[in-house]
Amino acid sequence: MGKILTRMGDGSPVEIPEAEIMQDIIDGSTDASERGGIPALNDEEVKYLFDIFKRQDRFVSVQQGNEVVMSYDAGTLKIRRHGLIEERIASLQMYEKFMGADTAELCHVDYSYKPLKPIVAYEQTILEQALLVTHVPLFYGAMPNLGLYSHPDGPFPNPSELMPMGKITEAMESYDLAVEDAVTDILFTAESMIASGADGINLDTVGAAGDADFKAGLIATRKLRDKYPDICIEMGMAGEFVLGMHGSMEYNGRRLAGLYPHQQVKLAQDAGVSIFGPVCNTNTSMSSPWNIARAITFMKECCEVATIPIHVNMGMGVGSVTVNEHPPVDITSRASTAMVELCKLDGL
């Protein structure tokens, strides 16, 4: 058996014997299966993944007819991140005209709902003008980002300082207060953007600060859905596993800590989310075949239990895309193709 040129999770190239590639695929899927209590990939799916790695093509793609919708979280922010001197309306036009984007997203570089409150009128004006000259559905997005609600950045005691002191109750109370404020801030900005004509609101990187962060996103979604039955609400997650920073937080009687994507999506649906963006983190110490098999095992189950569209997160470092500022085309195209073909998902 020969060796196959592939990559590690950090993007570094590596040659791996074919037998090890096959074993990595099986091991990656088994890891997700055991962690999530979900089915591993079957023999046919494992063979599909092996074949896609065995191909020497630099770039692979889905079969014609199997294409899916692309959403781009933090779109205008990423133009600035690359150092392009471009104002945001032109950035959105670049997404739809140059990149063939199916949707686009206006956002601020300080990508959190809290700091948007003082400048929301400026954001609304940009959005209103952008909507006049663009064609594709336009989201406005930001993160709940509960980290901004505790000392030294916010009004409440810092749970990470309280817990080492044994002040567990005080830490949990701080999270409770942060959830209330975060929901208020999300609603303030989201309602303003809906009034200005946004096609959708994106709650992005939800759960970044753990279970309280996820709860804030769910409560805000429910309140928005009750007020705006027809508006699109997309919820993109921060990680594959909801961290139990609070530990006992619940939504609709379900404990949030420890939930995996196929469990998260059910709560998102209940809250009124229109499109759910699950995450599987890339492990830099493992091979790309291992990471792709693992990510697909998680995402496949999430897609199967969902009743709403699923847009799997496949940016840098998630969805088996390598952890590197410039993810290589060979692995990204393989991950993109395999994810779409095996998961029967709705978008990325």
Added chain:
Amino acid sequence: MALTHAQASGMGGMRGAGDLVARMMMSKKMRINEAKAYVAEKLKIGVQDLTDSVIMTEVRQELGLGQISPLPNNAKGMESKFKIADLLDIDINCVSRFKGMVNM
């Protein structure tokens, strides 16, 4: 990376009918196959044609749905979104807002 995904598995946005399929997902929570079938029926084309840039350029020009390279006297921007809302029989938030602003 975004371009890699778009090329490997994306619908192509305005090069095809990706934006229209996205609108059905967003407004009606349709899954991908249902959304494609709905849009194809409204456009009176096959599902396979939704990502064909040659066919969709003609369709979009004829129906005024906006194009990558806009021509003079063709609908573009908000004008196109009026037509998209009518064609897909959906409410587009900014179109409704525009109508309200000009007392339509």
